[in-house]
Amino acid sequence: MKLLRWSDEKTLxxxxxxxxxxxxxxCAYKPSAPTRGQSDSTKDRAKVEWVVRAxxxxxxxxxxxxxxxxLSTLK
Incomplete structure (x- = not known):
C-alpha cells in the first residue's frame, strides 16, 4: 500500500x-532482468506514478x- 500526504497548497x-x-x-529462481529474447515474466515488481502540482x-x-x-514457529 502506498499513501501520499500533503497540505492544501498541493494538488494531485x-x-x-x-x-x-x-x-x-x-523473484526466487527467476532472472532479475529480462535477457534478449525473453520478456519480463516476474511479478515481483510494481509501479505507481503520481503527478503533483505544488x-x-x-x-x-x-x-x-x-x-x-x-508466521508461527514450528516445534
Missing amino acids: EIGKLRKELGQLEG PLGSKVKLLARHEVQE
Missing part, C-alpha cells in the same frame, strides 16, 4: 491518493508499507 493531478498493490510474487521547493511525503503476516 494524475494518480490516486491511495493505491493498494497487493502481494508481489517474489509551489517550487515543496516536499511530498510518501508512505509505503506492507502488512506483514505473522
Whole structure:
C-alpha cells in the first residue's frame, strides 16, 4: 500500500491518493532482468506514478508499507 500526504497548497493531478498493490510474487529462481529474447515474466515488481502540482521547493511525503503476516514457529 502506498499513501501520499500533503497540505492544501498541493494538488494531485494524475494518480490516486491511495493505491493498494497487493502481494508481489517474489523473484526466487527467476532472472532479475529480462535477457534478449525473453520478456519480463516476474511479478515481483510494481509501479505507481503520481503527478503533483505544488509551489517550487515543496516536499511530498510518501508512505509505503506492507502488512506483514505473522508466521508461527514450528516445534
